[in-house]
Amino acid sequence: MIGRRTAGRVLRALHLRPRPTPPWVVAEPHPDRPRPLDDIRLFCIIGAWMEADVIGATVKNALTQGCERVFIVDNDSADDTVAEAVAAGAVLAERFSTEKYDEVKRLDIMNGVVRTVSEAEGAEHIWWLWLDADEFPHGPRGMTIREYLTGLDRRFRVVGSRFINHFPEAEPAYIPGFHPLEFQPLCEEHRVGCQLGHRKHSLQRFDRSGPEILSDRGFHRATSRERPLREPTEAIFLHHFPYRDRDVTRRRLSMLCATDNSGETRVQGGDDAADGMVPRFETLDAVYRGDWARVRNYRFESEYSTARPGLWADLADATELVPKRWYSADELDIAAREFRRQRRGA
Numbered sequence: 001m002i003g004r005r006t007a008g009r010v011l012r013a014l015h016l017r018p019r020p021t022p023p024w025v026v027a028e029p030h031p032d033r034p035r036p037l038d039d040i041r042l043f044c045i046i047g048a049w050m051e052a053d054v055i056g057a058t059v060k061n062a063l064t065q066g067c068e069r070v071f072i073v074d075n076d077s078a079d080d081t082v083a084e085a086v087a088a089g090a091v092l093a094e095r096f097s098t099e100k101y102d103e104v105k106r107l108d109i110m111n112g113v114v115r116t117v118s119e120a121e122g123a124e125h126i127w128w129l130w131l132d133a134d135e136f137p138h139g140p141r142g143m144t145i146r147e148y149l150t151g152l153d154r155r156f157r158v159v160g161s162r163f164i165n166h167f168p169e170a171e172p173a174y175i176p177g178f179h180p181l182e183f184q185p186l187c188e189e190h191r192v193g194c195q196l197g198h199r200k201h202s203l204q205r206f207d208r209s210g211p212e213i214l215s216d217r218g219f220h221r222a223t224s225r226e227r228p229l230r231e232p233t234e235a236i237f238l239h240h241f242p243y244r245d246r247d248v249t250r251r252r253l254s255m256l257c258a259t260d261n262s263g264e265t266r267v268q269g270g271d272d273a274a275d276g277m278v279p280r281f282e283t284l285d286a287v288y289r290g291d292w293a294r295v296r297n298y299r300f301e302s303e304y305s306t307a308r309p310g311l312w313a314d315l316a317d318a319t320e321l322v323p324k325r326w327y328s329a330d331e332l333d334i335a336a337r338e339f340r341r342q343r344r345g346a
Contacts, residue, residue, distance in 0.1 A: 066146020142319035160198025
């Protein structure tokens with residue numbers, strides 16, 4: 001009697017059964033004798049909406065991590081998001097307007113910016129760092145992202161991210177202009193996504209002579225005629241800070257998730273982006289009082305996870321605990337003292 005696997009191979013050889021579709025990405029260890037690119041180009045693209053409090057620091061962090069240029073795609077923010085980003089060194093690539101949060105349109109525009117800029121640049125290869133405005137990446141083993149990519153074998157066109165979700169624990173929850181990690185060491189790692197548990201794949205490489213890579217919703221995955229794409233087993237770190245100052249965070253999430261006079265919300269039901277935003281809004285008070293059992297994070301399959309935060313120091317090697325900063329310890333100390341002075345005055 002022919003075994004099931006043997007029968008399957010026979011049917012595929014006779015073209016009577018289609019071959020299984022390969023995964024979009026596979027992980028491989030870094031070779032002992034890598035062939036890195038001769039010249040590393042690293043650009044960054046950030047999608048933003050109403051995030052004036054944090055976008056300047058996001059841009060500064062991307063530049064500090066070695067990005068040559070930072071491009072902003074803004075969903076018609078009514079606050080100073082664009083002005084703060086440009087002041088920090090970014091370029092406004094495109095501004096678009098929607099009545100609803102539209103992740104498909106956002107990704108179409110961002111992919112278009114990456115394509116247009118890359119083709120105009122004339123380089124054979126350009127690494128792109130894809131970020132939301134509240135995401136702060138850095139390389140492994142104490143390296144910047146640029147330093148990490150400098151030694152990466154050229155076979156890899158995608159790099160996964162260890163996704164670290166942070167929570168406020170004390171005041172100040174955040175002071176604009178600084179790395180949020182200074183204020184929020186409380187966090188948890190979300191291990192879901194590819195075979196290595198990389199929730200996002202924030203680094204994707206444009207190749208002039210290779211098939212295009214298109215980033216998918218949330219930068220979790222990508223599509224390409226090159227299938228599977230290859231990623232190294234060693235990931236970068238991606239710190240996510242959705243909770244900053246309580247009032248600022250509540251105001252922004254209310255604009256996204258609270259119903260208006262017609263009973264509608266800006267986030268659309270069924271949109272995968274709503275899976276993160278709506279529970280964040282509904283359990284916001286629990287976050288700021290540290291009632292972790294009542295905090296809903298992200299939907300994993302059919303259920304939402306509750307928060308179980310620990311310390312960042314318990315997740316990383318000693319060389320990775322303090323990413324490269326763009327300010328001095330004295331500047332941070334002065335800002336913290338000014339924050340406390342203002343709070344006493346209020």
